Amino acid sequence: AQAEAGADVIEPDIVVTKDGALIARHDLTLATSTDVASHPEFASRKRAGENGDGEPVAADWFVSDFTLAEIKTLGATSPNHIAAQKYNGLFRVVTFQEVLDLIKQKAKETGRTIAIYPETKNPTYHLNLWKAGKIPARLEDTLVQLINSNGLNSASAPIYVQSFEPGSLQYMRSIGSKAKQVQLIDSYDIDFKTGQMVYGTDAAHLVYSQPTDWKAAGQTQLFDSMLTPAG
Secondary structure (H helix, E strand, C coil), X not given: CCCCCCXXXXXXXXXXXXXXXXXXXXXXXXXXXXXXXHCHHHHHHCEEEECCCCCEEEEECEHXXXXXXXXXXXXXXXXXXXXXXXXXXXXXXXXXXXXHHHHHHHHHHHCCCCEECCEECCHHHHHXXXXXXCCCCCHHHHHHHHHHHCCCCCCCCCEEEEECCHHHHHHHHHCCCCCEEEECCCCCEEECCCCEEECCCCHHHHHHHCCHHHHHCCCCXXXXXXXXXXX
């Protein structure tokens, strides 16, 4: 629908299933925007965990506990767009490759280039899953493989790889990614009088004020350190 409406770019977040598939999804959990709760066969999978930024999740179903085949049995739902809720259950979660295939198809139909703008979602969280043997490959390794196999590994290709964690982008460069990359910047608030981003070092605000990989490494710099000539 986005492509047919004239979108120049499709922007999926990328998370990883138990068997290593990259799926287009913002959340690491499933309850908010799928009908997983109505599947009795998955009731025992509900558990506590964390949201990828170190904040606790009391109980939910986590993507990394499901294979792609299991994810494909779930119907997508809209958590907050009432007009879209008439489509609840009609569509399935898509893989990153399926998004790429759709873009190629729509490009042929429309005669124009449609770019892809994937985000490596919660790279430190996924890195820890891989180190613990809970997913078979590092998110970035699989993503770069797909970039290569789809002919997108060049600076001129219609792809922009983005992340809030600089280590994720740096790692992809180190394994041969030549695609355009974008460092995302966050803060916990905005001063609407000045337009300045507001940062904080207390526990409640640090999660939004600092890249997660920097926090995990014990670094103290915040996102604003990248908004300088030296940064």
